Amino acid sequence: MIKKILVVLILFNISHVQSQTAKFKVVLDAGHGGKDYGAVYHGNIEKNIALKTVLKVGEILEKDPQIDVIYTRKSDVFIELQQRANIANKSKGSIFVSMHCNANKNQSASGNETYVMGITRNTSNLEVAKMENEVVTLESDYKIKYDGFDPNSPESVIGISILQEEHLDQSIELAGRVQQFFTKKTNNKNRGVKQAGFLVLRQITMPRVLIEMGFVSNKEEGAFLNSEQGQEKLAEAIAGSILDYKNEFFNPTNEPVVKEKEPVKITPFEEKVTPKEQPKQVENTTNKGVIFKVQISASAKKLATTPSNFKGLKNISIEQSGKLYKYFYGSEKSYEDSKKRLEEAKQKGYTSAFVVAYKDGIKISVSDAIK
Secondary structure (H helix, E strand, O other), X not given: OHHHHHHHHHHHHHHHHHHHHOOEEEEEEEOOEOOEOOOEEOOEEHHHHHHHHHHHHHHHHOOOOOEEEXXXXXXXXXXXXXXXXXXXXXXXXOEEEEEEEEOOOOOOOOOEEEEEEOOXXXXXXXXXXXXXXXXXXXXXXXXXXXXXXXXXXXXXXXXOOOOOOOOHHHHHHHHHHHHHHHHHHOOOOEEEEEEEOOHHHHOOOOOEEEEEEEEOOOHHHHHHHOOHHHHHHHHHHHHHHHHHHHHHHOOOOOOOOOOOOOOOOOOOOOOOOOOOOOOOEEOOOOOOXXXXXXXXXXXXXXXXXXXHHOOOOOOEEEEEEOOEEEEEEEEEOOHHHHHHHHHHHHHOOOOOOEEXXXXXXXXXXXXXXXX
């Protein structure tokens, strides 16, 4: 009997320690590197700006004991796109943030924008993706490794996006925060949250974004990007957005961080899906008062809410936001009960599931719901 009690206590202590030491893992990816210079204008070199800013972001994040930072590169070396994905996936990261600088033949173009994976036929978005994807031509076997991908073909860029809907909603949440914090920390133009087919994001198995911090082709903005002060401001914005995202969606104690949010206008998402957009269709969220649900997935496809489509989970509801369908498990009045539903969803394989909240059928932050 004493042995059984000791075993139970040991297991409890191990579980307790693990819950207290759970880490939010941030994979920081400095675009380009080594023989791949990226965009070069007016003496501004993309690979150097990306690396210096990534290291500054990492330095800020590493001050938080709940965060582990993983870098795809910390020096001026060439890392293949596939290897960047491997580093991220092996680390079992919570989010992946790839940082770049934009460029345009029209040297008056300026501003920052954040991309998520998705299908787009918008010409300007395709051009940005094409420019960033051209790095694969520096890899000798890229046509085999990337299934015949042609960086000069719009069809290839669109094609790699079709099956990349997993984690899309959380990626949009993160991207929206990046743009919000850019607005707070810099005077640069907010070009909004957009979508396009980036090879570096293709096989990442977590919420992921690609940030274009500004245009090196613009003399004034390029000088800002290449300056110590500019990189510090950009790093503060990006790190701040990551911390804000972590506080909303990750907490090892399972208790929400309660904080006030400042409303910041976000440029509309390319497919009319924005982080703050109200749903066009909501099922089972019309109850008065506060309701907690577990978002388990988001997709461009509408599925019947039967258990067979959701790994046996019952009580599934669906919400349409733009062209995206979001799927939820459970509907609880209590945050504690919603955490139980969250664990059940994760045990079924929905490892990126998270709790969301509604008040009188309107989506609000979990922090506000707790208050």
